[in-house]
Amino acid sequence: MIRALAGAIQSRKPPTLVKEVPLYEESDTKYHAGTAFLQKCRSSLKKLSADFDIPLGQFLLCSWKVTLVKIPLEYSVAEIKRLSKDEVDRRAHKEEEEQIWVFQQDDVEPTPLLDLKQSLVKQWAKFFFQACRLYVVVEGPDAEEKVVKLRARVKDWGIS
Numbered sequence: 001m002i003r004a005l006a007g008a009i010q011s012r013k014p015p016t017l018v019k020e021v022p023l024y025e026e027s028d029t030k031y032h033a034g035t036a037f038l039q040k041c042r043s044s045l046k047k048l049s050a051d052f053d054i055p056l057g058q059f060l061l062c063s064w065k066v067t068l069v070k071i072p073l074e075y076s077v078a079e080i081k082r083l084s085k086d087e088v089d090r091r092a093h094k095e096e097e098e099q100i101w102v103f104q105q106d107d108v109e110p111t112p113l114l115d116l117k118q119s120l121v122k123q124w125a126k127f128f129f130q131a132c133r134l135y136v137v138v139e140g141p142d143a144e145e146k147v148v149k150l151r152a153r154v155k156d157w158g159i160s
Contacts, residue, residue, distance in 0.1 A: 015060050015135035018150050021158040023130040034132040037158030038063060041134055048153065052146055061136040067128045130160065 021037040028064075041061050049056040062120050100121070101110035113121050134154065 002128065004096050015137045016147050017060075018134045018147065019157060020134075021132045024127060025130070026126050026128075028126075033158045034063065034130050035133045037134075040154075040157040044157075045143070048150070052150060053154075054136060054138055054146065058137045060137070061133070063130065063132045065128055065130040067125075125152045 019035050019037070023032055023034045025032050025034075035060070038061070045059055045061075046056060048054075049059060055059060070101075100113040102113055103110050113119050114125060116122060134157075136147065
């Protein structure tokens with residue numbers, strides 16, 4: 001396994017993508033095709049590894065998530081009561097600095113972009129983009145054939 005991974009690095013041959021599940025979901029969505037895919041990978045990779053005679057360590061599971069805007073945190077009354085005045089001020093200042101502010105028509109003070117009804121940022125702020133990917137490092141004369149068969153085996157993983 002280590003020899004195969006080291007060989008891939010040394011020869012600058014990237015791992016082969018077996019399956020990708022791209023997502024564009026609302027931030028509060030807990031279960032989606034990506035979670036189904038990750039669960040299926042975690043529960044089935046050992047068998048897949050054994051069936052294809054590829055060491056488990058040569059499968060690489062990646063998941064990354066991107067949000068367009070960080071929505072300011074909401075604190076409960078109990079949380080705020082526990083904080084000192086300086087800490088409340090510090091957190092409020094930090095969140096204000098992280099926001100994007102714009103001037104509107106004749107306003108003397110800027111308005112946070114998230115507060116503008118017509119702002120696309122406000123509408124997109126509740127969504128995230130995520131990609132869950134399964135890669136494999138496989139070598140040998142039958143490597144391409146194994147990848148084709150692997151892709152066929154996992155094609156329905158992540159369908160919720």
